[in-house]
Amino acid sequence: MSVLIVIPARYASSRYPGKPLAVLTGASGESRTLVERSWRAAQAVQGVDRVVVATDDPRIQKEAEGFGAEVVMTAESCANGTERCADALARLGGGYDIVVNLQGDAPLTPHWFVEDLVEGLRQAPDKGLATPVLRCEGAMLNSLLADRKAGRVGGTTAVFGQDNNALYFSKEVIPFTSHSYGDADPTPVFHHVGVYAYRPDALEAYPDWSVGPLETLEGLEQLRFLENGRKILCVEVESRGREFWELNNPEDVPVIEAMMRKMGHN
16 A cells, blocks of 8 residues: 655644744754654654655745755645645645645654554555544643643543544543543543544545534544544554654743653654
């Protein structure tokens, strides 16, 4: 099966304008933009045929081409990363069995998250879409709760059934738990990792669907699939001791940089 990774990169983020060009400094003191670090993360994934950055902004295009990425210029009208991936696939002429949306705000995404995700979709021929979920340890859960208490929209959580089909995704911390956990304790909360693997027919259908009330309220693009009766396979991934966090707000920059230093991530 041929695999395409698309890194959608939008300059006009409402929460963090210019986010793809935010600079992160690694353990060695070397500074690279978020979009470059996301591209480097994609390059580490095994079994991928092509990696492209999809954007509508010439500033991001210039930066991406400067570090050697292939860039696909997409329409300004793309409302989210999934629409941008669909646009990029159409402009590339299709020809791929699986398209991975590696959102450009997760430079710490380990390669095995994406590899396990692609394998999960390969083994589920009846599914059009899969996404990874990571069981929160106490420290991650406390970070999510701290964001919400401070009024920040941080990571997304997911709940799914025994068949691993998603029931819901939310920027609130779900399910509710009143239990207190130690930093290393496993919890019943799953952090949704912002990566998607689509079969082309599911991706191509997405832009034609209307935006539903849940997608509007939560600001989560994957809810359009659920609101249109499509199943989303949740693939549980393992951290293997690696810390994971997404860059959602400017306050996340020092958090991610600290994680990079701790892991020796340059």
